[in-house]
Amino acid sequence: xxxxxxxxxxxxxxxxxxxxxxxxxxxxxxxxxxxxxxxxxxxxxxxxxxxxxxxxxxxxxxxxxxxxxxxxxxxxxxxxxxxxxxxxxxxxxxxxxxxxxxxxxxxxxxxxxxxxxxxxxxxxxxxxxxxxxxxxxxxxxxxxxxxxxxxxxxxxxxxxxxxxxxxxxxxxxxxxxxxxxxxxxxxxxxxxxxxxxxxxxxxxxxxxxxxxxxxxxxxxxxxxxxxxxxxxxxxxxxxxxxxxxxxxxxxxxxxxxxxxxxxxxxxxxxxxxxxxxxxxxxxxxxxxxxxxxxxxxx
Amino acid sequence: xxxxxxxxxxxxxxxxxxxxxxxxxxxxxxxxxxxxxxxxxxxxxxxxxxxxxxxxxxxxxxxxxxxxxxxxxxxxxxxxxxxxxxxxxxxxxxxxxxxxxxxxxxxxxxxxxxxxxxxxxxxxxxxxxxxxxxxxxxxxxxxxxxxxxxxxxxxxxxxxxxxxxxxxxxxxxxxxxxxxxxxxxxxxxxxxxxxxxxxxxxxxxxxxxxxxxxxxxxxxxxxxxxxxxxxxxxxxxxxxxxxxxxxxxxxxxxxxxxxxxxxxxxxxxxxxxxxxxxxxxxxxxxxxxxxxxxxxxxxxxxxxxxxxxxxxxxxxxxxxxxxxxxxxxxxxxxxxxxxxxxxxxxxxxxxxxxxxxx
Numbered sequence: 001x002x003x004x005x006x007x008x009x010x011x012x013x014x015x016x017x018x019x020x021x022x023x024x025x026x027x028x029x030x031x032x033x034x035x036x037x038x039x040x041x042x043x044x045x046x047x048x049x050x051x052x053x054x055x056x057x058x059x060x061x062x063x064x065x066x067x068x069x070x071x072x073x074x075x076x077x078x079x080x081x082x083x084x085x086x087x088x089x090x091x092x093x094x095x096x097x098x099x100x101x102x103x104x105x106x107x108x109x110x111x112x113x114x115x116x117x118x119x120x121x122x123x124x125x126x127x128x129x130x131x132x133x134x135x136x137x138x139x140x141x142x143x144x145x146x147x148x149x150x151x152x153x154x155x156x157x158x159x160x161x162x163x164x165x166x167x168x169x170x171x172x173x174x175x176x177x178x179x180x181x182x183x184x185x186x187x188x189x190x191x192x193x194x195x196x197x198x199x200x201x202x203x204x205x206x207x208x209x210x211x212x213x214x215x216x217x218x219x220x221x222x223x224x225x226x227x228x229x230x231x232x233x234x235x236x237x238x239x240x241x242x243x244x245x246x247x248x249x250x251x252x253x254x255x256x257x258x259x260x261x262x263x264x265x266x267x268x269x270x271x272x273x274x275x276x277x278x279x280x281x282x283x284x285x286x287x288x289x290x291x292x293x294x295x296x297x298x
Numbered sequence: 299x300x301x302x303x304x305x306x307x308x309x310x311x312x313x314x315x316x317x318x319x320x321x322x323x324x325x326x327x328x329x330x331x332x333x334x335x336x337x338x339x340x341x342x343x344x345x346x347x348x349x350x351x352x353x354x355x356x357x358x359x360x361x362x363x364x365x366x367x368x369x370x371x372x373x374x375x376x377x378x379x380x381x382x383x384x385x386x387x388x389x390x391x392x393x394x395x396x397x398x399x400x401x402x403x404x405x406x407x408x409x410x411x412x413x414x415x416x417x418x419x420x421x422x423x424x425x426x427x428x429x430x431x432x433x434x435x436x437x438x439x440x441x442x443x444x445x446x447x448x449x450x451x452x453x454x455x456x457x458x459x460x461x462x463x464x465x466x467x468x469x470x471x472x473x474x475x476x477x478x479x480x481x482x483x484x485x486x487x488x489x490x491x492x493x494x495x496x497x498x499x500x501x502x503x504x505x506x507x508x509x510x511x512x513x514x515x516x517x518x519x520x521x522x523x524x525x526x527x528x529x530x531x532x533x534x535x536x537x538x539x540x541x542x543x544x545x546x547x548x549x550x551x552x553x554x555x556x557x558x559x560x561x562x563x564x565x566x567x568x569x570x571x572x573x574x575x576x577x578x579x580x581x582x583x584x585x586x587x588x589x590x591x592x593x594x595x596x597x598x599x600x601x602x603x604x605x606x607x608x609x610x611x612x613x614x615x616x617x618x619x620x621x622x623x624x625x626x627x628x629x630x631x632x633x634x635x636x637x638x639x640x641x642x643x644x645x646x647x648x649x650x651x652x653x654x655x656x
Contacts, residue, residue, distance in 0.1 A: 035423050085632055091422050092369045093631055096576055099569050100624035107621050223565070226427050234423065265442040272438040275431035279416065282428060286419040 015248020046201025380547025410540025579639025
């Protein structure tokens with residue numbers, strides 16, 4: 001029972017990070033129909049930037065906000081300079097473009113920060129925790145959940161209640177009509193990339209905390225979050241959150257209970273399982289849990 | 299340069315090399331290809347072998363993505379299947395390469411046909427990411443059975459002439475003044491395969507199936523209304539494309555002589571193939587060929603150019619190549635949507651209209 005709870009808590013924390021990452025994909029996809037394969041590298045950039053801010057002695061919370069904003073602005077710049085001219089081009093062109101942006105960003109991060117691993121300092125005791133139902137839970141996991149929750153609620157309010165949110169939803173439905181109605185579509189794109197960058201940096205910073213570390217492989221978390229994005233449905237923030245949390249829990253429970261039973265086949269089985277589930281799921285529901293069903297017209 | 303002659307008979311339309319100029323060009327190209335390994339350094343022959351592998355792989359992806367419009371990020375998985383089939387059949391069972399290559403293709407095609415049905419329900423990004431999942435799954439399976447595939451420690455890929463017989467390159471051939479060592483033998487074998495694959499793809503594009511593929515790419519619902527069997531066309535595209543990818547994988551294994559799972563068979567490889575066909579020009583066979591050749595040529599050029607930059611010289615050579623490739627292809631996407639093929643068309647039009655301009 002204790003092992004189960006421990007895995008569950010760790011899984012929830014990981015799931016919260018997945019949810020933040022998946023949300024970053026969804027925000028951009030909803031407004032601009034671009035699937036941002038560079039998201040993992042944005043995440044990595046934000047995290048490394050955070051370690052630098054902390055190293056120069058900024059107060060933790062200030063550094064957090066600055067790192068998030070800087071990553072968001074990087075996203076805005078990338079969108080304006082590279083992806084805006086791609087509007088109207090085939091899907092795979094934006095896929096390649098974002099992957100290449102990721103590659104270049106990755107090289108830039110390696111060039112500036114090197115390949116060494118580093119820890120992510122926290123204002124609370126890094127390896128401390130509380131006991132919940134007799135199972136230990138790290139402060140880091142707790143805060144990850146809290147932050148994810150705050151971001152998700154804020155995001156929901158922004159999307160459903162604010163004028164900007166309505167503009168974003170209009171743009172997501174039909175860019176040309178939105179433009180015709182006087183919605184500044186370009187600015188909506190910029191805002192969604194800003195939000196995505198902020199989410200990416202936040203996810204990365206929590207991903208870099210104990211027991212994990214800040215390293216150049218952390219961008220692969222974006223790949224790991226793909227199944228959550230697709231199962232949740234590409235257009236659905238709610239789906240991304242639900243699928244992200246379940247993905248985290250499922251992964252850690254599989255790692256804890258199923259992997260040891262499978263022998264050599266079970267090695268890293270928990271990393272592949274989400275993809276298998278995703279493929280199976282999409283056959284039954286091709287647009288995910290809450291994705292929009294495409295109406296086919298000639 | 300004269301323009302293409304007017305086709306007045308059906309036979310004119312059927313000809314692959316319609317004009318005299320084309321035929322002259324083809325002869326020159328053939329002479330160049332045959333003479334190539336004897337006029338350049340041995341290192342370049344090796345580069346050419348990799349380029350031929352890239353060309354075959356790119357043609358395979360072109361059929362799926364360029365002709366049929368199905369975005370696949372799973373190309374590396376099919377190459378991995380081909381390469382490991384060649385390795386296991388060669389190393390464990392002693393099969394000759396002319397059996398291993400089609401076997402690798404066939405096994406990849408089987409997997410491709412198994413993935414095909416997903417493409418009937420999914421499109422665009424969903425399909426891209428499902429095929430990306432295929433890369434992870436195939437890599438996991440290869441890693442999970444180390445007694446067959448060698449697992450993380452990798453496996454040898456012997457290229458045999460005959461069952462349990464001598465390997466390609468064991469004996470050096472003397473043809474008069476010319477000597478054919480292992481890499482030259484490989485080069486000529488690969489040239490044959492590549493020419494076969496390129497001709498096949500060119501003809502496929504002109505056939506009923508190829509036109510059905512193009513119709514599915516442009517608008518699958520409209521294609522279905524016009525009587526194209528969309529499901530069958532997509533399955534054919536997946537089958538053919540993965541067969542060719544499997545062959546390319548086997549060839550890749552033979553050039554490497556020793557392969558591991560990841561790297562090279564990962565997402566990056568899939569991306570590189572997509573980038574090749576985009577760089578060359580989507581939807582054309584020439585584009586796949588040019589893209590494959592350019593991809594391999596960029597590597598040495600990148601080393602040459604970037605070696606001097608102070609910040610970048612610390613990167614490993616594969617990182618430099620990737621960076622260079624990313625920047626060049628990115629610039630192409632921004633500035634020349636039709637790729638190298640578009641550049642070629644523009645040059646051609648310029649000379650055809652010369653001395654006038656558009």
